[in-house]
Amino acid sequence: MQKIELNENQGRTPTGLACLDSILNGGLEHGVITEIFGEGGSGKTNICMQFAINNASLGKKVFYLDSEGFSIERFRQMSISRSDIYDNIALFRLNSLEDQELSLIKVQRLMEKVKSPGALIVDSFTEYFRLETGGDYQARVAGFQKQLGTILAMISEYHIPALVTNQIYQDIDKGQLQPFGGYVIDHSVKAIIRLEKKEGGLRKAIVEKHRSIEEGRSVVFAITAEGLECR
Numbered sequence: 001m002q003k004i005e006l007n008e009n010q011g012r013t014p015t016g017l018a019c020l021d022s023i024l025n026g027g028l029e030h031g032v033i034t035e036i037f038g039e040g041g042s043g044k045t046n047i048c049m050q051f052a053i054n055n056a057s058l059g060k061k062v063f064y065l066d067s068e069g070f071s072i073e074r075f076r077q078m079s080i081s082r083s084d085i086y087d088n089i090a091l092f093r094l095n096s097l098e099d100q101e102l103s104l105i106k107v108q109r110l111m112e113k114v115k116s117p118g119a120l121i122v123d124s125f126t127e128y129f130r131l132e133t134g135g136d137y138q139a140r141v142a143g144f145q146k147q148l149g150t151i152l153a154m155i156s157e158y159h160i161p162a163l164v165t166n167q168i169y170q171d172i173d174k175g176q177l178q179p180f181g182g183y184v185i186d187h188s189v190k191a192i193i194r195l196e197k198k199e200g201g202l203r204k205a206i207v208e209k210h211r212s213i214e215e216g217r218s219v220v221f222a223i224t225a226e227g228l229e230c231r
Contacts, residue, residue: 013119013161015047016054019219019230020205024191025212028119028161032211033151033188035125037166038195043203043223044165046078047195048123050228051163053079056088060118063107067094067127068165078227088118097128097143104150117158120151125164126185148188164189202231 014027021027028034028051036044045068052062053075064070070091079085090110092103100122111117129144155162166185186192192209198220206218220231 011159013051013058014054016050017047017221017228017230019221020047020193023205023207023213023217023219024210028163029191030159030161031156032190033148033155033162033164034191034193035164035166035185035189036193036195037168039168039197042195042197043205043221043228044195045123046074046223046228048121048163048165049075049078051119052089052121053082053085053227055118056085057082058118059088060116061088061090061114062118063090063092063110063120065092065094065100065103065107065120065122067100068123070123077225080226094128097140100128101143101147104147108150108154111154111158117160119160120155120162122151122162122164124167126167144185145188148185152188 011030012024012026012028013030014021015024036047038044048064052064055062070093090107092106094100094103107120125147129140151162151164154160186209189209190211191213192207194206194208196204196206198204202220202222204218204220207213207215209215222229222231
């Protein structure tokens with residue numbers, strides 16, 4: 001029988017936003033896909049960038065897949081005086097659903113050559129699934145599941161966290177905003193964080209789902225010129 005060693009500090013990587021890390025018991029779990037969803041401008045990309053900067057500052061290689069229009073200027077604002085980390089960021093700009101799949105395969109191959117992979121980030125994972133409406137729906141769902149499987153295989157093998165962002169839609173029956181992908185993504189994602197805009201330009205992060213943390217935990221933060229600040 002395999003002996004399992006329990007260590008509270010083992011298997012999590014801080015996001016770099018202290019209050020968010022506090023409600024996640026230290027950060028994002030290794031071997032787990034963490035999903036962040038919310039309306040446009042709620043802070044999803046800023047959290048991705050902060051997480052990338054934090055990982056790269058630890059000397060880890062970060063694989064960042066972007067379909068949202070990655071802003072080099074914003075990244076520099078948030079990583080001011082840390083230009084030494086840029087070599088630790090491998091950025092892939094995604095232009096289509098096929099491009100996203102091919103980029104994940106490239107990342108998988110690159111991870112085999114990297115001494116210390118730190119994290120995989122996909123912002124946004126569902127952008128092209130949401131936009132692509134033609135063709136065979138079941139084929140798109142199968143592609144969706146295949147990519148999630150590729151991500152899970154990588155982060156399980158290298159024991160690292162994955163952070164993905166998700167688009168939202170208005171659920172008419174429930175009368176509320178829901179993350180795109182439904183049961184397909186929900187089955188593979190073990191941690192879900194919802195972001196909301198608040199008065200005064202503040203943002204709120206709420207734990208929607210987690211395998212070891214109670215739902216409803218929340219923190220308030222602000223997006224500043226330099227990055228993110230807890231409030």
